[in-house]
Amino acid sequence: xxxxxxxxxGLLTQSESTRAxxxxxxxxxxxxxxxxAEFDPWITDVDPxxxxxxxxxxAIVRRIDTEATALQRQGELGLWPPLAGxxxxxxxxxxxxxxxxxxxxxxxxxALAWCRGVxxxxxxxxxxxxxxxxxxxxxxxxxxxxxxxGAQALHATGYAMGAAWEGTDTAAIAYFGDGATSEGDVNExxxxxxxxxxxxxxxxxxxxxxxxxxxxxQSKQHLARRADGFGMPGVRVDGNDVLAVLxxxxxxxxxxxxxxxxxxxxxxxxxxxxxxxxxDPKRYRTDDELVEWGGRDPLARVLAxxxxxxxxxxxxxxxxxxxxxxxxxxxxxxxxxxxxxxxxTVFDNVYAEPNSxxxxxxxxxxxxxxxxxTSSAEGSDAAASAPAEGDAx
Amino acid sequence: MTTxxxxxxxxxxxxxxxxxxxxxxxMGEDIGTLGGVFRVTDGLKAEFGAKRVVDTPLSExxxxxTAVGLAYRGFRPVVEIQFDGFIYPGFDQIVAQVAKLHYxxxxxxxxxxxxxxxxxGGIGAxxxxxxxxxxxxxxxxxxxxxxxxxxxxxxxxxxxxxxxDDPVLFFExxxxxxxxxxxxxxxxxxxxxxxxxxxxxxxxxxxxxxxxGALVQTARDAAVAAAEDGIxxxxxxxxxxxxxxxxxxxxxxxxxxxLVVTHEAGQQGGVGAExxxxxxxxxFEFLEAAPVRxxxxxxxxxxAKLERHHLPDLDRILDGVDRVLGRPNSxxxxxx
Ligand SMILES: Cc1ncc(C[n+]2csc(CCOP(=O)(O)OP(=O)(O)O)c2C)c(N)n1
Ligand SMILES: [Mg+2]
Numbered sequence: 001x002x003x004x005x006x007x008x009x010g011l012l013t014q015s016e017s018t019r020a021x022x023x024x025x026x027x028x029x030x031x032x033x034x035x036x037a038e039f040d041p042w043i044t045d046v047d048p049x050x051x052x053x054x055x056x057x058x059a060i061v062r063r064i065d066t067e068a069t070a071l072q073r074q075g076e077l078g079l080w081p082p083l084a085g086x087x088x089x090x091x092x093x094x095x096x097x098x099x100x101x102x103x104x105x106x107x108x109x110x111a112l113a114w115c116r117g118v119x120x121x122x123x124x125x126x127x128x129x130x131x132x133x134x135x136x137x138x139x140x141x142x143x144x145x146x147x148x149x150g151a152q153a154l155h156a157t158g159y160a161m162g163a164a165w166e167g168t169d170t171a172a173i174a175y176f177g178d179g180a181t182s183e184g185d186v187n188e189x190x191x192x193x194x195x196x197x198x199x200x201x202x203x204x205x206x207x208x209x210x211x212x213x214x215x216x217x218q219s220k221q222h223l224a225r226r227a228d229g230f231g232m233p234g235v236r237v238d239g240n241d242v243l244a245v246l247x248x249x250x251x252x253x254x255x256x257x258x259x260x261x262x263x264x265x266x267x268x269x270x271x272x273x274x275x276x277x278x279x280d281p282k283r284y285r286t287d288d289e290l291v292e293w294g295g296r297d298p299l300a301r302v303l304a305x306x307x308x309x310x311x312x313x314x315x316x317x318x319x320x321x322x323x324x325x326x327x328x329x330x331x332x333x334x335x336x337x338x339x340x341x342x343x344x345t346v347f348d349n350v351y352a353e354p355n356s357x358x359x360x361x362x363x364x365x366x367x368x369x370x371x372x373x374t375s376s377a378e379g380s381d382a383a384a385s386a387p388a389e390g391d392a393x
Numbered sequence: 394m395t396t397x398x399x400x401x402x403x404x405x406x407x408x409x410x411x412x413x414x415x416x417x418x419x420m421g422e423d424i425g426t427l428g429g430v431f432r433v434t435d436g437l438k439a440e441f442g443a444k445r446v447v448d449t450p451l452s453e454x455x456x457x458x459t460a461v462g463l464a465y466r467g468f469r470p471v472v473e474i475q476f477d478g479f480i481y482p483g484f485d486q487i488v489a490q491v492a493k494l495h496y497x498x499x500x501x502x503x504x505x506x507x508x509x510x511x512x513x514g515g516i517g518a519x520x521x522x523x524x525x526x527x528x529x530x531x532x533x534x535x536x537x538x539x540x541x542x543x544x545x546x547x548x549x550x551x552x553x554x555x556x557x558d559d560p561v562l563f564f565e566x567x568x569x570x571x572x573x574x575x576x577x578x579x580x581x582x583x584x585x586x587x588x589x590x591x592x593x594x595x596x597x598x599x600x601x602x603x604x605x606g607a608l609v610q611t612a613r614d615a616a617v618a619a620a621e622d623g624i625x626x627x628x629x630x631x632x633x634x635x636x637x638x639x640x641x642x643x644x645x646x647x648x649x650x651x652l653v654v655t656h657e658a659g660q661q662g663g664v665g666a667e668x669x670x671x672x673x674x675x676x677f678e679f680l681e682a683a684p685v686r687x688x689x690x691x692x693x694x695x696x697a698k699l700e701r702h703h704l705p706d707l708d709r710i711l712d713g714v715d716r717v718l719g720r721p722n723s724x725x726x727x728x729x
Contacts, residue, residue, distance in 0.1 A: 078517050078697050107519075129517060129697025147521050148479065149451055182450035184482060210451050212427035218450050284426045343702040346695045357661065361690050365702075368712060 022222070023268050024248065025238040029296045031304025039247040046243065048309045054095060054242050055302045056320045058087035061111040062299065063324035065273075067331050068110070068124065072277040076335045078129040081108045085240075085272030088298030089205045090175075091115070092245025093267070096253060097173065102163075103142040104156035105175040106149075108205075112175065116140040120327075120334035130338050132349070150176055150183030153202060157193045157262075160200035164259065171256040173201040173249075179210025181226070182218045190230040190264070199256030201249060202227075202264045205239060207271040212284035227264035239267030240298040270296070343369060394577055400570040402544035403433045403509075405578060406551035407471065411441050414469060417555060419446045420456050421473030421509075430475055431511055431570055453483030460506050461490050469505045471555055476567075477512040478521030478694075484529070491560045492535030507554045511567035512540070513607045513657050514704055517697040524694055525658035530562045531635040531667070538635040539588050540564035542609035544574035546592075546632065553588040561588075564634075566607035591638040593645065597627035600714050601645040603668060604655045605631040608705060612655060615710040624714060634664050642668070643675055650681035651717045655705045660688040687713035 026034055026043070046054075065083050072080040083090060090111030097103070103112050113123050113135070122134035126145075133144045146152040156174035163170040180186050181204060193200050204223055208215050219226070227234025235252070237244040245267055252263035270293035274281050307313045347362040397405060410417045419434060425448035428435030438446035449456050453474060460470035474480045480487070487508065494502050514523030531538045537559050541547040547565070554561035586592065594609060595616045604612045609630045616626035627645050631637065646652050652672050654665035669684035687705045695703050705713075 079519055126696070127519070129519075131696055132520065132693075147519060148482070150482075179451035182452045182455065184452060184454050210422075211430070212423045212425075213448055213451065217448060278430075283428070340698050341696065343699065346690060346692055346699050346702050350692050358691060361660075365690065368709070371712075 023236040023238050023266075024244050025241050026243040026247065027241045027301050027305055029240070029301050031301045031308060033305060036247075039244065039251070042247040042250045043243055046246070048306060048311050051243075051302060051306060051309075052311065052316055054091060054246070055299065055306065055316065056323065057091045057095065057111070057114065058242065058299050058302070059320045060324045060327050061091065061114050062087055063328050064114065064120075064123075064331055065110060067328035068127070069273070069277060071124070071332065071335055072127070077124060077127045077277075079276050079278060080127055081276040082271075082273035083108050083110050085270045085293065085298075086205055086207055087111060088242035089203075089239035089245055089267040089269045092242040093173065093175075093201075093203050093249040093265070096246050096249035098170075098253075099141065100168075100170045101141065101253070102156070102159050102170070102172045103175070104152035104159070104172060105142065105145050106152065106177060106180070107145050107147050108177075109145070109175050112142060113140070116142045118142070120331040121338050124331065124335055125338050128335065128338055130341055150180040150185040150189075152176065153180070153186045153189035154192070156200050156202075157189045157196075157198050160193070160198040160256070160262075161196050164197070164199050169199070169257040171199040171201060171253050173203055173253075175203050175205065177210060178204065178206040178208065178215040178218055178223060179213060180204075181223050187230075190227070190232070190262070193262035194231040197259060197261035199259070200262045201252040201256060202262060203249065204264065204266045205269055206266050207239075207269050209271055209275070209281075209285070211275045211279065212281075222266065224264060224266035230264075232262045232264055234264040234266065236266045236268060239269030240296045240301070242298060242302060269298075394575045396573050397544050397548070397576045398571050398573050399541070399544045399547050399566070400431055400433050402548040402574070402576045403541075403551055403565065404435055404437070405576065406548040407434060408437060408440070409578075410471070410552050410555045411437065411445055414555075416467060417445070417469045417471060418463065419471045419473065420449050420460060421447075422449060422451055422456075422475050424448060424473050429473060431567065433509075433511075433565075433570075434473065453479055453481075454486050457483040457486035457491060457506075457508065461486065461494065461504065464504050464506055465502060469507075469555055471507045471509065474508060474510045476518075476522045477510055477524040477526055480508075480510055480526060487530070487536070487560075487562075488533045492533045495559070496535060503558045504560045505555070505558050506560045507551070507557075507563050508561070509551070509563045509565060511570075512564045513566055513568060514694060514700050515568040515607060515657075517700070519697075520694065523700065525656065525689065527562070527564055527634055527656075528658055528663045531664055532662070536560055536562055536635065537589075537633070538562045538564070539633050540566065540606040541632070542566060542569065542606055542630050544572070544576050546630075548576045548578065549580065549582070549585045550588045550632070552582055553585065556582060557588075564606060566609075568607050569610065572610070589633045589636060589638060591632050591641040592630045593627060593641065594630050595626065595628040597625035597649065599625045599649055600651040600653055600717060601627050601629060601642065601649045602653045602655065602710070602714070603629045603631055603642060605634060605664075606657070608655055608657065608710075611705070611707055612710060615707050615714070618707060619711060619714060624718070626714065631664075637668065637671070639671060639675060642672060646672055646676045647679045650679055652680065652684040653687060653710070653713045653717050654684065655687040655710050655713065657689050657704055659691040660686050661691045663688055682717050682719060685713045685717040 094115035125131040156172040160172040224234035224236035424434040425438035665686040
């Protein structure tokens with residue numbers, strides 16, 4: 001079935017809702033630089049070397065993403081939500097941030113974790129099912145990734161309110177998808193942010209799909225246009241154009257730091273892979289669509305632009321590929337270093353303070369495990385090493 | 394009789410409900426074209442159209458809230474919550490609206506809404522995908538709460554839930570979706586066991602073991618294992634968590650004198666707490682020991698690699714049986 005069968009219910013077809021001619025684009029899919037009086041001043045510092053670094057980031061996160069997908073297929077990870085196709089949206093915005101800005105992401109923003117120096121093992125442990133989450137949010141300025149769709153938009157808003165109330169010019173950025181814009185939390189966040197002039201950037205990656213649902217089901221108009229009704233600027237950029245994304249995010253951050261309030265950025269992009277490794281996109285979208293978006297690749301256009309600027313792109317590609325391969329190898333090596341959690345850690349961190357009720361449960365379960373064998377209470381494999389049920393009793 | 398998986402039995406039940414009553418509409422995220430992430434609604438949109446099997450925008454409050462409006466208009470919405478952990482954005486609409494509107498309208502407005510929720514763990518999933526939120530709803534006046542455990546019940550109970558004029562939280566044991574069983578697709582609802590009645594799935598004389606959902610199979614396995622030790626366990630599949638069929642449990646406990654309740658949800662304020670208290674009130678003089686609960690710990694659902702240390706399994710259930718019987722090598726003496 002194709003998205004066009006939604007005509008019957010009066011919803012926009014996908015192609016209508018994603019016309020590529022009404023967003024800000026600084027680099028065309030074929031690598032032509034498009035002048036833009038409003039956006040260009042924000043990226044004057046991006047010389048070929050800087051553009052090369054953005055390319056490097058995108059190539060490395062793409063490689064990490066591919067490797068993680070492979071690790072899932074090989075059983076090393078339980079699940080992986082690929083970012084493929086969204087490299088420019090994530091790197092362009094991530095590299096616009098200052099170190100003290102705080103990121104509230106969904107589950108797909110692995111490139112933001114890359115920008116923030118998250119270690120491979122910290123990135124993978126949660127997807128391996130070994131830990132409740134990977135990194136310490138305060139070490140990387142990046143919150144625990146959010147699976148509950150849209151919830152983080154409110155958290156980013158509150159963080160930004162706090163930063164402003166403390167008199168700092170730190171900003172927060174919330175990452176969420178097109179589907180998330182239908183959740184109450186996102187809409188409530190927009191209201192709060194506008195009311196309090198919160199220094200927050202709402203960064204919506206419109207990757208055209210929320211699992212099997214096309215963006216036309218979530219909105220009858222461009223998502224960025226909703227911002228107006230909430231009382232904040234909305235900007236729609238080519239999310240596959242790293243320069244446009246960088247400029248748009250810088251503009252939004254500047255506005256936030258000046259105390260002028262929030263901005264809604266809609267980065268129009270595409271999820272080239274499945275929703276997660278558990279998804280089968282063939283059930284709801286066509287290969288034509290993939291081919292079409294494949295022609296708008298975020299990396300290819302940067303390479304073309306660099307080429308036109310006289311950069312030795314073969315040399316660049318060689319270096320970057322080597323570096324990306326190293327990153328992938330590190331990722332693969334890191335998986336094996338992730339220890340299985342010890343059984344009794346299930347009781348850890350439920351409360352910040354001692355809790356008598358849980359202490360009793362922990363004690364009870366400790367004795368229970370001890371019935372099986374002496375090593376099981378510390379070991380990570382109690383149930384596996386437990387004797388057959390008859391012996392245990 | 395046809396052999397169907399639990400997921401396919403639900404699919405067949407939903408198909409039948411859609412065919413029998415044009416006021417039945419299915420709503421949810423990814424339930425149409427995709428057929429649901431568990432494929433429970435597979436093929437139904439193609440068969441009944443996009444106005445009967447509705448892919449909704451991504452909002453649980455939106456789904457449940459518009460179901461309320463549809464119910465006002467005379468529809469019988471069947472809502473799918475994609476995973477247990479995603480029901481909370483719709484919580485307000487469920488407990489403050491769906492549950493209370495019959496009461497608030499002095500009986501004038503009915504809310505024949507079925508809210509289907511794949512629940513429970515054991516599938517190695519990411520966070521928020523393995524929860525057991527049933528007690529919140531069992532605690533809420535105005536809601537019926539049921540859980541199916543096998544394909545035959547799934548087929549009948551989902552239709553009963555849809556036919557009910559009261560709102561029903563319908564919990565589906567997601568780790569048993571692929572379990573196969575015989576389903577009688579010709580049976581009429583009139584002859585079927587009402588969904589409010591529990592089923593004794595194994596008879597026994599020493600201990601009454603009550604559970605629901607995915608753990609019914611585990612409890613049956615425990616009964617078989619215990620039999621080798623000469624312990625006779627009666628297993629009751631609760632099916633309805635609110636209201637509870639106390640008649641069936643009481644009759645059993647009067648014979649066995651021992652009650653064990655097991656569920657994946659945490660212990661504190663859980664369904665087991667209610668059962669233990671109520672059975673103690675009703676059968677105090679028949680009980681030979683305090684009821685025992687074998688439950689998940691009172692913790693957020695842990696990462697996949699730890700879930701077997703959270704979920705009650707055969708050994709933990711048998712340990713509970715040992716405790717209630719005061720058998721050596723059990724943890725009797727330790728209060729849970
Ligand atoms: C509250 C809630 N409801 C449903 C889900 C299940 N779910 C996970 S991802 C997803 C689609 C999200 O789409 P979008 O916001 O566009 O983000 P994308 O996955 O495309 O990055 C859904 C429905 C969830 N995680 N949380
Ligand atoms: Mg999306």
